[in-house]
Amino acid sequence: MTLPLPTYFADFLQDIRPTKAQRAEMIDGYSRLKERLQSDAQLKTGFVSMFLQGSYKRRTAVRPKDGKKADVDLIVVTRMKESEFTPAEAMACFRPFLEKYYHDKYRQQGRSFGIVMSTVEMDLVITAAPVEAEAGVYSAFAKSEDVLQIEEDESQPIVKTDSNGNPQWKSEPLRIPDRDLGAWQDTHPLVQLSWTSQKNARCSGHFVNVVKALKWWRLVHAGALPDRPKSYPLEHLIGDCCPDGISSVAEGVVRTLERFTQSYALHAANTHAPYAPDRGVDQNVMARISGDDFAKFHAQVAAAAKKARQAFEAPDAQTAAPLWRELFGDKFPRAPEPGRGSPPQGNFTPHQGGPGMVGSGRFA
Template sequence: MVLSWLQGVLDKYYSETRPQGRSIGISAKGVWLDIVPGSPVYKDGPLWIPDRDAKEWVQSHPKGQISAASEKNKSTDGYYVQTVKLMKSWRDRLPTEKSKPKSYILETLVHQTIGLPTSHARAVVSLLEGINSSYGFYRGSGMVPTIADPGFASVNVAKRWSSADFDAFLDQVKSAATTARQALDATDEAESRKLWRKLFGSTFGA
């Protein structure tokens, strides 16, 4: 009911709105924004937000998410944020929509698997091989594991991820992990660049 009310209000000010699981999406000058109503559980803690699909209020912790990302970025000497950007670029180039995870799922997977890299290349290899190692055996099982929000561990960020979409993503990860490892290990700079561009596009490293 709250989301329906919110969409009605936003319809008065924006030409295009769309209901989503926990938010209303609006188009503002060509950019899509998600508007999420919330009520604090306690000061600086999690929020209660509506879940349209579950028809109930659930907890989320935006400040916890921001803090977890900031701490991870600090512990990796800035590689976390930069690697998230790289992996979103890779994600956006995947051949099917089914294989493209939501941004926060991808951020969480990077958070889990990045390790302590000494270069962007090693960060990418670490996380792709880490995802494949940690989750690859779920491929074809019809199951999607719980993937805990690093900023609020009781939240499963993969709750809405279908097994078919999860499998499609894992297929892409397995292939990309092989390519990234070959690129990292290549002794010829031109060959290494060619392999990285298979993942990140023709302008990568230009």
């Protein structure tokens, strides 16, 4: 028997998305940075475009826990040629600009610059466009994307598509300078974006929410889990395990955890992380995950899969909600006590069909 409780998940998801204030600060910071790059005397001739990437853009970002800052990933496409600049030199070109506008607010990382704002940190990755024709593609892509339209409507395509649902932007990988390795490397953010957009469409808009729910599960259980896999590598594995055609977030969560448990049982037994080819370039997304960590993570997923299945098949909200709360913590709404006419506290909206009623729908 299943429950007509889509608003439980809707309310939970509402509470784990980046906040309105974080979104507003991100849009503000992004717009200001772009104007500065376009008008800076030193950089403007080499500047091609800037666009959002990462989990924020893919709508798979969760609100950071414990007062940490939300991280927003930005790609800056330049005309720099890798034949003329070492990675360290390419990054150094941006230092006078950052000193001028973001003095004391930026720090250099191996492959990016972090610009710290009050609730958000912008992570700026500098790239070289491999050929001039590609500069045009990335420029047009950036123009077509309106950062102000970062929507909460997760059923909308993440990138613009043609009438067949294929991405409008066919592009070659970009090259990023890795200062620590002293080498330029491929990256292809548009392919990760369009893969996610298409997967989300095959999952009726639920995929990005399954990712957020499971990333939140990882945060809630951080004490029992190894530090990795997390963020993109975890999202990638969820992408490989989440079945197409799911009709609710709850179904996606249960079936993803179950498929993860099955698919990687042998890897876990052999303490090997799986090989997971990047969607866009020839790289192993799991390269930094140790076999031991993967096996520990797998054991926790297997336990979570059982609990999620129990919650999904529970006969009523009073049974289901505490199980979901074991998985997702106290951001998941409590069920009202049986017989009460209204929810016991204000952290969730009235639920369709009356509190705790059993009906024909599934959790959404």
